[in-house]
Amino acid sequence: QNGRRYHAYREGEYLFPNDESEQNRLDMLHHIFKLVLGGNLFKAPINEPLQRVLDFGTGTGIWAIDLADENPATQVQGTDLSPIQPIWVPPNLKFVVDDCESSWPEEDHSIYDFVHGRSMSGSIANWSALFTEALQALKPGGWLEMQEFDVWFRSEEGELPADSKIAEWQSYLDQASLMFGKRLNVANEFKEKMIEVGFEDVRDDIIKVPIGAWPKDLRLKEQGRWLQAQMLDSIEPISLGYCSRILKWSDAKTQVFMAGVRNEFLNHKTHLFVYCHFIHGRRP
Numbered sequence: 001q002n003g004r005r006y007h008a009y010r011e012g013e014y015l016f017p018n019d020e021s022e023q024n025r026l027d028m029l030h031h032i033f034k035l036v037l038g039g040n041l042f043k044a045p046i047n048e049p050l051q052r053v054l055d056f057g058t059g060t061g062i063w064a065i066d067l068a069d070e071n072p073a074t075q076v077q078g079t080d081l082s083p084i085q086p087i088w089v090p091p092n093l094k095f096v097v098d099d100c101e102s103s104w105p106e107e108d109h110s111i112y113d114f115v116h117g118r119s120m121s122g123s124i125a126n127w128s129a130l131f132t133e134a135l136q137a138l139k140p141g142g143w144l145e146m147q148e149f150d151v152w153f154r155s156e157e158g159e160l161p162a163d164s165k166i167a168e169w170q171s172y173l174d175q176a177s178l179m180f181g182k183r184l185n186v187a188n189e190f191k192e193k194m195i196e197v198g199f200e201d202v203r204d205d206i207i208k209v210p211i212g213a214w215p216k217d218l219r220l221k222e223q224g225r226w227l228q229a230q231m232l233d234s235i236e237p238i239s240l241g242y243c244s245r246i247l248k249w250s251d252a253k254t255q256v257f258m259a260g261v262r263n264e265f266l267n268h269k270t271h272l273f274v275y276c277h278f279i280h281g282r283r284p
Contacts, residue, residue: 033147054079054116056120061085063118065093206277
């Protein structure tokens with residue numbers, strides 16, 4: 001559809017494609033998260049050796065592969081709707097086709113030291129139910145960490161102007177994702193929902209990440225260059241999912257609109273940035 005390939009298992013539950021272009025975009029996003037975290041894979045204060053780890057919504061599996069490589073004594077499992085992960089992986093890692101929105105099997109209760117989810121915004125209808133499943137899957141003292149960018153872009157100069165294509169785009173995305181029943185811009189709700197279902201010591205570390213090479217700081221400049229490239233690659237898969245499939249725009253209207261958004265992300269006069277959330281909580 002729209003010249004892109006989508007998942008077949010539980011078809012329609014996830015709006016974004018799973019083809020090679022999208023896989024490359026997800027791997028780039030993994031690199032950006034590691035840049036933001038200074039090379040680390042998570043922020044949760046885990047001091048003991050990990051025994052079992054679950055990475056739900058694993059995508060290409062690159063986070064799970066890195067974790068398994070760095071922790072050869074840890075048993076790691078990645079789950080996703082799409083079997084797009086590589087065949088050759090570390091021996092302590094396995095991938096399973098599964099829908100994290102379904103009930104998690106009882107044999108998975110109280111077995112994980114760490115449950116990880118990343119870039120799941122727009123994929124989940126009931127976050128409280130998902131966090132409850134994750135809580136039950138963790139051993140007492142185990143940690144859940146969610147890593148999510150806001151899907152709401154800001155400028156150092158203040159609010160984006162009324163004629164901003166990016167402002168218009170994010171508003172349409174928010175509207176369409178609400179119509180779909182899986183809101184895209186939800187990261188700022190995670191802390192409260194995790195506390196409500198029973199997590200303790202919940203913390204939301206919010207990091208400001210630039211879009212573009214405008215920062216003077218070299219570390220931030222590198223992050224900004226990568227995130228700008230990521231956003232340029234994100235416009236098509238995200239817009240096709242929401243504008244074409246939910247808002248029912250014509251292909252011509254969608255293509256013209258995407259071009260305007262792309263041009264604005266390339267405008268070096270606007271100092272764009274976005275907030276990235278690292279939310280972690282512990283099972284009592």
